[in-house]
Amino acid sequence: MAEYLNRIGAGLILLDEEALSYDFVPKEIVRREDEQKTLAAMFSAIGTANMSCRALITGNVGSGKTVLSSTFADDIVQHYTGVRNIKRVHVNCRNHATTAQMLLRIAKELDERHPERGFSSSEVIQGIRRNLRTHNQHMLLILDEVDHLLRREGDDPIYQLLRIDEGRKESGTLSLILISQEQILDQLEGAVISRFGRTNHLALKPYTAEQLTAIAAQRAALATRKDSITKEVLNLIGQASADTGDARVAIELLEGAAKAAEKEGTAEVLARHVQKRASRRGRQVEPSVIDELSQHEQLALLAICRRLKKDAEITTGDAEKLYHVVCEEFEVKPRSHTTFWKHLKSLETLGLMESRMGTAKEGRGRTQFITMPDSLPGTMESRLEQTLIR
Ligand SMILES: Nc1ncnc2c1ncn2[C@@H]1O[C@H](COP(=O)(O)OP(=O)(O)O)[C@@H](O)[C@H]1O
Numbered sequence: 001m002a003e004y005l006n007r008i009g010a011g012l013i014l015l016d017e018e019a020l021s022y023d024f025v026p027k028e029i030v031r032r033e034d035e036q037k038t039l040a041a042m043f044s045a046i047g048t049a050n051m052s053c054r055a056l057i058t059g060n061v062g063s064g065k066t067v068l069s070s071t072f073a074d075d076i077v078q079h080y081t082g083v084r085n086i087k088r089v090h091v092n093c094r095n096h097a098t099t100a101q102m103l104l105r106i107a108k109e110l111d112e113r114h115p116e117r118g119f120s121s122s123e124v125i126q127g128i129r130r131n132l133r134t135h136n137q138h139m140l141l142i143l144d145e146v147d148h149l150l151r152r153e154g155d156d157p158i159y160q161l162l163r164i165d166e167g168r169k170e171s172g173t174l175s176l177i178l179i180s181q182e183q184i185l186d187q188l189e190g191a192v193i194s195r196f197g198r199t200n201h202l203a204l205k206p207y208t209a210e211q212l213t214a215i216a217a218q219r220a221a222l223a224t225r226k227d228s229i230t231k232e233v234l235n236l237i238g239q240a241s242a243d244t245g246d247a248r249v250a251i252e253l254l255e256g257a258a259k260a261a262e263k264e265g266t267a268e269v270l271a272r273h274v275q276k277r278a279s280r281r282g283r284q285v286e287p288s289v290i291d292e293l294s295q296h297e298q299l300a301l302l303a304i305c306r307r308l309k310k311d312a313e314i315t316t317g318d319a320e321k322l323y324h325v326v327c328e329e330f331e332v333k334p335r336s337h338t339t340f341w342k343h344l345k346s347l348e349t350l351g352l353m354e355s356r357m358g359t360a361k362e363g364r365g366r367t368q369f370i371t372m373p374d375s376l377p378g379t380m381e382s383r384l385e386q387t388l389i390r
């Protein structure tokens, strides 16, 4: 067999690619504990017969709206087993953007044989109600990407749903979670929101580097061989995606880096695999930025690049030592400790490197680590050497 084919399925790093795919839903989500509690408080009445609950979740792409609501719905269904028969229905309004399509999707979820056409909206809604009552079910309906529906139809379909029990001797047929991107909120403003009440609005913040690291770590644990990716490299993934706050970007970086490492035949994901993928996201440093640095900033950066070619991070203490070595090489007198620190700060401000506080490997206490999440230290090194020699 051709030697290169041996690589296929060798699984040096990746054990289960599924866990890195777009639509994979983890059983549990990480680092949204407060938001889960907030949602739970909004739904505190859902275990009670004849009661309904509502929530509006907003946030940017990749802030976890879909995964938060679907894991929440699963947990609710589980938690109230034997107490209340809750049926969870998830409709993505991007694919069902008219009232008729959205309602049909719900009706079909409850009864596969529901006819495609021939009924008005209110007839379909009453059919949905009867079906739920017959089976003694309470529906937890998630209307995801609801802005698509609102743009086409206005508030009307939401009202119709909220009035499902009107004129009946019943109540509590359905609970509703609406999901939308932040910017679309204006369109939801007014009637619907006041119906939901401001207190039922949960706005998800974009993820921080630290949260993105935790999300990448969860996926790495599910998808990759043990010990094939270090904590330092996971930190780098978190930092490289933090400008977006988008969990999808972090997961894609992990996948890209793992695949790049496997293709190379390495059994470990290294910093450069992440950096190479991240640098494609188009935030590369202009060469002119490097040329315009002061000589000592360039020397400091060169020292850092040389280490970060091999390691994911370097402490500021080590960086200063290496800076002294580089100064010797270029036969210039090193600047004072304080000036060196100022240089580090300005390099960070320019986006040439990033720093984070962490626990020191040796000794106690905390120390500062320098990383380059989205540039290639090797490329920057040669650029710096050219400039410094001139
Ligand atoms: N807190 C989290 N824990 C684990 N995985 C998450 C978390 N937040 C998001 N993800 C994952 O990141 C991706 C994007 O999340 P998603 O819920 O689709 O975002 P949104 O709906 O806000 O665009 C999904 O693969 C999701 O499973």
Ligand SMILES: [Mg+2]
Pocket: 065, 066, 067, 144
């Ligand atoms: Mg979504």
